[in-house]
Amino acid sequence: MSRWKKRPEGSNWGEFGPDDELGRVNLLTPEQVIKGVREVREGRVFCLSLPLDLPGGMALNPRRKPPRLAATERDGVPYMNFPMERLDASSIDVLSDDQVTLSLQYSTQWDALAHVGAQFDVEDDGQASKVYYNGFRAGSDVLNAEPDHAGGTCCDHGPSFGARRLGIQNFAVKGMQGRGVLVDIAKHHGHGRTVIGYQELMAIMREDDVVVEPGDMLVLRTGFAETVVEMAGRPDAEALHNAGAVLNGADGELLQWITDSGIVAICADNYAVEAYPALNQGQKKSLLPLHHHCLFKLGLPLAELWYLRELAEWLQSHGRNRFLLTAPPLRLPGAVGSPVTPIATV
Incomplete structure (x- = not known):
């Protein structure tokens, strides 16, 4: 079943296929x-x-924070210039390993x-819905994030919030x-x-x-x-x-x-x-x-x-x-x- 009955004027929705995401x-x-x-x-x-x-x-965009680089840790120990001999007395290796918290844009x-999507009457019934390219829907194809829990994780069934499609x-x-x-x-x-x-x-x-x-x-x-x-x-x-x-x-x-x-x-x-x-x-x-x-x-x-x-x-x-x-x-x-x-x- 199509996700839309009416597409925006000047759009190409459906021209690359009903499920196109490119x-x-x-x-x-x-x-x-x-x-x-x-x-x-x-x-x-x-x-x-x-x-x-x-x-x-954050002068350019107050939503987006600069990246924060940090060492990965094991048992509270940061792994930067970490002597592997602590794990194996015979090792001569030194390990550095890091992670970043980054606003993606x-x-x-x-x-x-x-x-970016829009509120548009895809059902042609006089009621606007929040939709994205090719009629993908906010709430089901692009999942919400709760105000007190904007974070999410990936799992075997897709992200717990964010873009399942597109x-x-x-x-x-x-x-x-x-x-x-x-x-x-x-x-x-x-x-x-x-x-x-x-x-x-x-x-x-x-x-x-x-x-x-x-x-x-x-x-x-x-x-x-x-x-x-x-x-x-x-x-x-x-x-x-x-x-x-x-x-x-x-x-x-x-x-x-x-x-x-x-x-x-x-x-x-x-x-x-x-x-x-x-x-x-x-x-x-x-x-x-x-x-x-x-x-x-x-x-x-x-x-x-x-x-x-x-x-x-x-x-x-x-x-x-x-x-x-x-x-x-x-x-x-x-x-x-x-x-x-x-x-x-x-």
Whole structure:
């Protein structure tokens, strides 16, 4: 039985199958991976991740705490520089072993399709329900977390809370490898706050001879992550608010281009990819209309806080804008986001 009778206008629900959990990532085909591989000419590699303890503090998002690294323990003893002779007198080994408590979207990250849903009348009966891409339901497919117990554990039957469907592990299995195409907004608009709509984006792409084809991963350099690095773990919330370009998620032409272009993902070095709050009007609206359009309607994942400076400068100096992009998230069942260490190979 279908999970929905009516799908959102402009969505692709059902087009990749009634139980699809990949959305536009289905277009990341073996042929597209080969296109990415063909962009490798020198074998040079660029890491596109920030250090995962940046931005630092909680100024950027008060929900997300910095990672806390600690040693693993046994019987209250931390295992860092631990002499194994304590366990076996004949051993010459020294062991270090650690663990981390990490907000999965604190730093360089992917959004899963379960990250943003909407209240929508999927039954076409005048009653809105909380749903996600392809009609997956809040409460059954994406489980609730009680206010006094936001934690959960994985078990043989799936997570005790979080995404039973549309979790980040689907992208990990897919691999998230293919052709990346860089649009260097910072080169044209600087590192200050600029709202980029369809016209501005197209002007940059025309000037830099950037061509995007179906199956490509669009990568946007705004300079925001570079400002984060300059702050060295002591972020200034006001300065960050005025740093880096953001997409205008309320621009209908831009959203239609995302639909028509066939891109499979948008990866940006800024926070949230789009302007927040959005520049739209209305009594009932999405505060994040680009997230709504991409994650909820198209199943098109978004990535944030990537670090792109060295890659962008190298590509510019070599007259290129395409590269092999490899960016699988953690294969963590039930998660709605994930840290990632993207790698560009040129």
